[in-house]
Amino acid sequence: xxxxxxxxxxxxxFIIPIGGxxxxxxxxxxxxxxxxxxxxxxxxIVVIPTASELESTGQDYNRIFRDLGAAEVDFxxxxxxxxxxxxxxxxxxxxxxxxxxxxGNQLRLSTxxxxxxxxxxxxxxxxxxxxxxxxxxGASIMSEHMIAGGxxxxxxxxxxxxxxxxxxxxNAVIIDQHFTQRNRLGRLLxxxxxxxxxxxxxxxxxxAAFIGPDGVFEVVGSGTVTVVDASELTHSSMxxxxxxxxxxxxxxxxxxxxxxxxxxxxxxxxxAPDVHAAFCTLPNEKVSTH
Amino acid sequence: xxxxxxxxxxxxxFIIPIGGxxxxxxxxxxxxxxxxxxxxxxxxIVVIPTASELESTGQDYNRIFRDLGAAEVDFxxxxxxxxxxxxxxxxxxxxxxxxxxxxGNQLRLSTxxxxxxxxxxxxxxxxxxxxxxxxxxGASIMSEHMIAGGxxxxxxxxxxxxxxxxxxxxNAVIIDQHFTQRNRLGRLLxxxxxxxxxxxxxxxxxxAAFIGPDGVFEVVGSGTVTVVDASELTHSSMxxxxxxxxxxxxxxxxxxxxxxxxxxxxxxxxxAPDVHAAFCTLPNEKVSTH
Numbered sequence: 001x002x003x004x005x006x007x008x009x010x011x012x013x014f015i016i017p018i019g020g021x022x023x024x025x026x027x028x029x030x031x032x033x034x035x036x037x038x039x040x041x042x043x044x045i046v047v048i049p050t051a052s053e054l055e056s057t058g059q060d061y062n063r064i065f066r067d068l069g070a071a072e073v074d075f076x077x078x079x080x081x082x083x084x085x086x087x088x089x090x091x092x093x094x095x096x097x098x099x100x101x102x103x104g105n106q107l108r109l110s111t112x113x114x115x116x117x118x119x120x121x122x123x124x125x126x127x128x129x130x131x132x133x134x135x136x137x138g139a140s141i142m143s144e145h146m147i148a149g150g151x152x153x154x155x156x157x158x159x160x161x162x163x164x165x166x167x168x169x170x171n172a173v174i175i176d177q178h179f180t181q182r183n184r185l186g187r188l189l190x191x192x193x194x195x196x197x198x199x200x201x202x203x204x205x206x207x208a209a210f211i212g213p214d215g216v217f218e219v220v221g222s223g224t225v226t227v228v229d230a231s232e233l234t235h236s237s238m239x240x241x242x243x244x245x246x247x248x249x250x251x252x253x254x255x256x257x258x259x260x261x262x263x264x265x266x267x268x269x270x271x272a273p274d275v276h277a278a279f280c281t282l283p284n285e286k287v288s289t290h
Numbered sequence: 291x292x293x294x295x296x297x298x299x300x301x302x303x304f305i306i307p308i309g310g311x312x313x314x315x316x317x318x319x320x321x322x323x324x325x326x327x328x329x330x331x332x333x334x335i336v337v338i339p340t341a342s343e344l345e346s347t348g349q350d351y352n353r354i355f356r357d358l359g360a361a362e363v364d365f366x367x368x369x370x371x372x373x374x375x376x377x378x379x380x381x382x383x384x385x386x387x388x389x390x391x392x393x394g395n396q397l398r399l400s401t402x403x404x405x406x407x408x409x410x411x412x413x414x415x416x417x418x419x420x421x422x423x424x425x426x427x428g429a430s431i432m433s434e435h436m437i438a439g440g441x442x443x444x445x446x447x448x449x450x451x452x453x454x455x456x457x458x459x460x461n462a463v464i465i466d467q468h469f470t471q472r473n474r475l476g477r478l479l480x481x482x483x484x485x486x487x488x489x490x491x492x493x494x495x496x497x498a499a500f501i502g503p504d505g506v507f508e509v510v511g512s513g514t515v516t517v518v519d520a521s522e523l524t525h526s527s528m529x530x531x532x533x534x535x536x537x538x539x540x541x542x543x544x545x546x547x548x549x550x551x552x553x554x555x556x557x558x559x560x561x562a563p564d565v566h567a568a569f570c571t572l573p574n575e576k577v578s579t580h
Binding site for chain 2: 153154155156180181183185186189204207222223224234235237245246247248249250251252253254255256257258259261270271272273
């Protein structure tokens with residue numbers, strides 16, 4: 001699905017894919033920034049723990065966001081499609097200033113939420129300015145095209161990755177998580193190469209991309225976001241490769257981005273952290289801010 | 291050390307780093323091509339098993355190269371620096387048409403062979419046209435700057451990789467092996483970013499780069515060679531990163547190259563396999579051949 005149309009009055013909310021394994025105990029930079037963005041002590045956070053099969057997941061995140069000062073925190077105990085008709089859940093989403101999708105299995109998320117009023121409401125609320133964060137499986141589901149599964153620890157090979165339709169909050173990127181930790185460059189490259197218009201985002205654990213309404217994201221956390229830009233590919237063997245055969249992909253542009261770096265998804269340009277703006281930008285180039 | 295000066299009469303021999311784990315039993319494409327390049331039924335192959343601590347390694351490779359039809363095969367049982375003074379070994383290298391460095395530990399290779407007559411003779415013979423192949427540790431040692439060790443499964447971080455002087459058959463590249471299988475992109479990126487003039491070659495298992503005397507290499511094998519070209523880097527945080535901090539590297543060019551692809555180390559240009567030459571080359575661009 002394409003992103004829901006914007007309302008006339010408000011910019012789109014942030015979209016915040018997190019690579020999983022984020023710090024929940026110490027500084028909690030990523031969760032803290034999400035709460036602040038969502039209104040701080042005025043924040044109303046709704047957690048969707050559907051990706052997880054653990055009963056405690058919803059409560060765990062309730063505690064984290066309360067500890068960080070959010071005024072209201074609650075979770076939607078959705079475990080099957082029938083739960084998605086509950087009008088109380090839709091009301092909760094209508095009041096929310098921030099929505100959080102937990103980790104687990106992204107196919108649980110897409111098969112339970114897909115095509116329901118809950119999915120529609122998340123998309124509409126994001127278009128109306130509500131911020132949506134998701135970690136691990138909750139990060140993968142955010143884009144129109146979702147990495148449903150595939151081989152870790154593999155060169156890019158034909159058949160290394162399977163795609164499924166995601167929530168469609170953005171159609172500019174395809175997201176992989178636990179990126180360095182699970183050696184997923186091969187499958188992200190395979191995914192990007194199906195159609196090089198997609199920008200691949202490989203997000204490490206304890207790391208997030210805060211994608212602003214202007215299409216510029218900033219990296220927050222202790223790892224890196226690896227951006228794969230295949231738009232200048234000079235050759236791809238994807239269409240003719242045999243199943244399992246190693247792919248050839250010539251002319252990839254890759255940026256490895258640590259904390260504070262920004263990337264403009266529209267202009268496909270990477271910016272070093274602000275302190276180095278003078279060094280990293282070319283003459284006559286405008287640094288995007290948000 | 292820089293590559294030894296060329297003789298007036300002969301082109302330099304091929305330099306053939308192999309990513310380890312190459313097929314030794316079935317088709318043996320890589321070993322077969324090395325034997326053919328070295329003269330086929332007229333080949334005289336000398337194996338240097340010094341990287342390995344297994345006593346059987348030399349004999350194992352003797353058998354492989356004999357099976358593939360080489361006329362003469364022998365190995366140098368060098369296990370300590372004093373062995374390197376043996377004049378018979380130098381004579382064997384003088385007669386060889388191909389030299390093969392086995393896998394094991396590249397620091398064993400560099401600490402035992404470094405600065406001895408054996409190392410000097412390998413360099414001189416390669417400059418005079420003798421082909422030198424090496425697998426795993428034997429691949430790492432080939433370049434002037436060698437990856438001695440470091441973290442696999444890591445984002446590029448300050449301190450993730452340690453370098454040491456290698457054999458210096460080439461100074462254009464820095465080589466990592468078991469590349470995808472051991473998730474070594476992070477450490478190759480760290481190594482390349484110390485000084486972006488180095489082209490990083492990440493070589494998968496059962497895969498080799500046949501680097502010709504014209505500086506063009508061809509990929510042979512079932513995996514890929516990942517080329518990291520950092521020469522157009524717009525920003526690197528390497529000089530200022532704290533130990534263990536994730537690095538920012540913006541503007542990397544990356545090519546993932548399957549069998550039959552070629553790369554020109556001088557012009558820094560990747561070519562798809564010959565059947566696609568017309569598609570992948572730009573107008574007025576000459577396809578290098580060897």
